[in-house]
Amino acid sequence: MTALAPQPEPQQTHFDSPEQQVYLQLWRTYDCLKALEEALFVQYDLSAQQYNVLRLLQAVAPGTMQTMELGRRLISRAPDTTRLLDRLEKRSLIQRSRLPENRRVVEIAITRQGQALLEKMADAVIEMHQSQLGHLSATQQKQLVKLLKRTREPHEDASCDWLESD
Numbered sequence: 001m002t003a004l005a006p007q008p009e010p011q012q013t014h015f016d017s018p019e020q021q022v023y024l025q026l027w028r029t030y031d032c033l034k035a036l037e038e039a040l041f042v043q044y045d046l047s048a049q050q051y052n053v054l055r056l057l058q059a060v061a062p063g064t065m066q067t068m069e070l071g072r073r074l075i076s077r078a079p080d081t082t083r084l085l086d087r088l089e090k091r092s093l094i095q096r097s098r099l100p101e102n103r104r105v106v107e108i109a110i111t112r113q114g115q116a117l118l119e120k121m122a123d124a125v126i127e128m129h130q131s132q133l134g135h136l137s138a139t140q141q142k143q144l145v146k147l148l149k150r151t152r153e154p155h156e157d158a159s160c161d162w163l164e165s166d
Contacts, residue, residue, distance in 0.1 A: 056074070057094060066106065
């Protein structure tokens with residue numbers, strides 16, 4: 001009978017600091033959750049940013065929102081908001097208009113088609129969020145929100161206060 005060779009120990013991941021470990025855990029978590037989001041949104045030919053725009057405009061409907069305000073409220077900063085809006089307008093999901101008294105100001109509104117798309121997606125979006133985070137208890141979800149807000153605190157400006165509602 002021959003002796004089994006010793007098995008090598010699983011390689012431990014080395015982090016340069018505890019902060020790096022936390023950051024990489026956040027990044028990996030984002031990547032996992034983002035994959036579920038992308039799998040849903042691709043079915044509707046939307047990006048997460050486009051969906052975010054439609055939701056923001058739905059919140060002010062039947063009113064409008066100025067482009068600058070919309071850009072300020074996006075979850076992720078869009079480097080090219082104009083192109084993002086062009087794609088939504090081409091699909092008749094939004095409409096843009098300029099103020100007669102100041103042609104530089106662009107007002108944006110969600111269209112009936114945009115509203116209909118959000119209604120069509122509503123249950124699937126709820127299911128996606130349940131799949132992403134439903135395994136956490138309500139208490140754990142609240143704790144996570146609190147920790148994430150605390151993590152962002154020194155890095156966000158006051159323009160992001162709208163996200164702070166409970």
